[in-house]
Structures are given as C-alpha cells and as structure tokens.
Amino acid sequence: MEPDEERAAAELRRVNAEADKLVAEADKLEAEEQHLLRSVVKDVWMIGLAVFAAGLAALQFAEQVGSL
Secondary structure, eight states, X not given: OOHHHHHHHHHHHHHHHHHHHXXXXXXXXXXXXXXXHHHHHHHHHHHHHHHHHHHHHHXXXXXXXXXX
C-alpha cells in the first residue's frame, strides 16, 4: 500500500471508531430519554391522582359544611 493509501485507511479507521463511539453515546442518551419519559408519565399520573383526591375531599367538605 502506498503512503497516501495508508494514511487514508488510518483516517477511515479513526473516523469509524469515532462514529462507533457516537452511536454508543446516542444509544445511552436514547435509553436515558426513555427512562425520563416514563418518570414524567408516572409523575403526571401521581399529580392527577392527587388532584382527584383533593377534589373528592373538597366535595366531602362541602357536603359536611352544607349539612351543618
């Protein structure tokens, strides 16, 4: 192999290695994104339940105050 070809091959290997690192990093970020999305959905669900419970408590309080 000629020197120019060797340099080009070495550069290609370097670029491929960097691309592999970027793919691995993208996979990690995608997994983290999925984890955060599940966490947000869980938090929204819990907030919804809390609002529902507060609404029920307010209705119960209104019934008790109204019957006094």
